[in-house]
Amino acid sequence: MSDEVHVALWNDCLAIIKNNIAESTYNTWFAPIIPLKYEDKTLVIQVPSQFFYEFLEEKFVDLLRQTLYEVIGEGAKLMYNVMVDRSSSATVNLEASNRTNTPPNMPKTGNNNRFQSNNVPHIIQQPKPQVIESLDARLNADYTFESFIEGNSNKLSRSVAEAVANDPAKTVFNPLFVHGSSGVGKTHLANAIGLRIKEKFPEKRVLYVSAHLFQVQYTDSVRNNTTNDFINFYQTIDVLIIDDIQEFAGVVKTQNTFFHIFNHLHQNSKQLILTSDTAPSLLQGMEDRLLTRFKWGMVAELEKPTIELRKNILKNKIKRDGLLFPEDAILYIAENVDDSVRDLEGIVISVMAHSTIYNKDIDLDLVKRIVNKNKVLISENRTVSIDQILNVTSKYFNIEAKLIHSKSRKKEVVQARHTAMYLAKQLTEYSTPKIGKLVGNRNHSTVIHACKTVEKLMDVDKTYKKDIEAIKNDLFKR
Numbered sequence: 406m407s408d409e410v411h412v413a414l415w416n417d418c419l420a421i422i423k424n425n426i427a428e429s430t431y432n433t434w435f436a437p438i439i440p441l442k443y444e445d446k447t448l449v450i451q452v453p454s455q456f457f458y459e460f461l462e463e464k465f466v467d468l469l470r471q472t473l474y475e476v477i478g479e480g481a482k483l484m485y486n487v488m489v490d491r492s493s494s495a496t497v498n499l500e501a502s503n504r505t506n507t508p509p510n511m512p513k514t515g516n517n518n519r520f521q522s523n524n525v526p527h528i529i530q531q532p533k534p535q536v537i538e539s540l541d542a543r544l545n546a547d548y549t550f551e552s553f554i555e556g557n558s559n560k561l562s563r564s565v566a567e568a569v570a571n572d573p574a575k576t577v578f579n580p581l582f583v584h585g586s587s588g589v590g591k592t593h594l595a596n597a598i599g600l601r602i603k604e605k606f607p608e609k610r611v612l613y614v615s616a617h618l619f620q621v622q623y624t625d626s627v628r629n630n631t632t633n634d635f636i637n638f639y640q641t642i643d644v645l646i647i648d649d650i651q652e653f654a655g656v657v658k659t660q661n662t663f664f665h666i667f668n669h670l671h672q673n674s675k676q677l678i679l680t681s682d683t684a685p686s687l688l689q690g691m692e693d694r695l696l697t698r699f700k701w702g703m704v705a706e707l708e709k710p711t712i713e714l715r716k717n718i719l720k721n722k723i724k725r726d727g728l729l730f731p732e733d734a735i736l737y738i739a740e741n742v743d744d745s746v747r748d749l750e751g752i753v754i755s756v757m758a759h760s761t762i763y764n765k766d767i768d769l770d771l772v773k774r775i776v777n778k779n780k781v782l783i784s785e786n787r788t789v790s791i792d793q794i795l796n797v798t799s800k801y802f803n804i805e806a807k808l809i810h811s812k813s814r815k816k817e818v819v820q821a822r823h824t825a826m827y828l829a830k831q832l833t834e835y836s837t838p839k840i841g842k843l844v845g846n847r848n849h850s851t852v853i854h855a856c857k858t859v860e861k862l863m864d865v866d867k868t869y870k871k872d873i874e875a876i877k878n879d880l881f882k883r
Contacts, residue, residue: 414448415440417476433564441486451486458487463577542611548596554721556714562705566594570601573644573676578703580677584684585707588745591680595646598678602644609643616652620659639666646678654690655850664695689838689849715739718746722753734772789832789880791843797879798825810845826852827859
């Protein structure tokens with residue numbers, strides 16, 4: 406038999422598989438597979454990770470077994486060669502299971518039928534829940550999959566998100582926990598899932614809510630003695646999206662309530678989608694029982710966009726706005742604004758505004774001026790430290806820097822301390838526990854409280870908001 410027979414057999418398998426699943430699913434879970442050998446009716450295929458293997462076995466065991474039967478015949482077996490360490494190319498061989506995902510009463514799939522393993526109905530159909538009330542999903546209509554620009558840094562997360570959106574609560578990605586630094590697209594991706602689900606399954610109750618709003622609602626329910634109504638409402642949700650879940654840190658009663666809501670939804674096959682600025686393993690001030698549940702499904706990281714992705718994001722934004730940017734201007738922005746998608750889009754808006762107001766052509770010189778003027782550009786060798794923030798903030802409030810670290814409760818000291826914590830959270834990559842340790846040896850809860858206090862004060866006090874901007878400008882002049 407030819408040495409390439411394993412390749413030919415696997416290609417025959419892929420031809421069948423491709424006709425029976427969605428293209429996005431095929432590209433994500435089957436295209437990366439490499440056939441290695443065929444011997445004694447056993448086809449060996451290499452998969453890129455343990456998770457990859459487990460997912461195939463969980464979702465496509467029937468599809469794979471029936472496909473092998475059609476291509477190879479009776480007695481066909483499948484063996485996985487699982488990559489466990491990319492750096493050393495270490496692998497382990499695992500045999501495919503003989504179990505089935507097909508319910509006993511489900512008709513067998515014939516050669517002319519489409520495989521059903523990825524959409525198996527429950528044997529006992531649950532009664533359709535009665536819609537208690539109309540529900541505003543609170544989704545941003547602009548945050549779609551179509552407007553989410555894909556690149557190497559977000560490809561896996563996007564693929565997983567689409568899988569959840571196309572089949573909520575029916576994949577192993579429940580909960581889906583998406584984490585990454587500010588501005589990388591977590592909120593966009595979470596909203597895209599919700600919008601796609603509402604499009605495909607209009608009967609489902611989908612709700613997007615920030616962790617902060619959830620906490621406010623819970624606090625109000627306690628104050629008004631309506632906690633049971635609050636819990637009952639959230640237990641009616643089919644797809645619950647909680648943004649910035651790290652804000653639950655240190656808030657024990659809110660965590661306890663969310664724990665029970667989480668359990669109810671998960672046990673009743675409802676989809677949960679959570680976003681955070683850090684991975685579950687690094688979250689501080691969160692109950693262990695919650696952290697364990699966060700890791701039940703899929704933990705996906707959204708990395709900072711690569712330069713190619715930044716260029717594509719810029720071009721998409723420019724095209725949407727009907728603008729014309731020279732290629733060198735686009736490249737300059739992509740090379741020098743590398744923190745977040747929001748920064749990239751902010752630059753485009755600023756350039757457009759300056760071009761319109763001052764009747765100037767958009768060129769490289771204008772872009773350079775705008776990038777530097779807005780202080781969005783902070784080169785890799787120029788960062789803001791905690792010490793710089795403390796020094797500038799203390800001078801602005803006319804106090805000694807060491808007082809910020811003290812236990813003083815004087816109004817000006819407390820305000821300077823809160824401001825420093827807020828700026829540290831905004832301008833550095835430090836976690837809230839780390840910021841607390843560096844600013845007066847406080848805990849993470851104090852930092853979260855400080856940030857919320859500053860944000861609320863800026864909303865009502867425009868002078869204080871200008872003070873914050875002035876401190877930022879002073880920091881970036883150094």
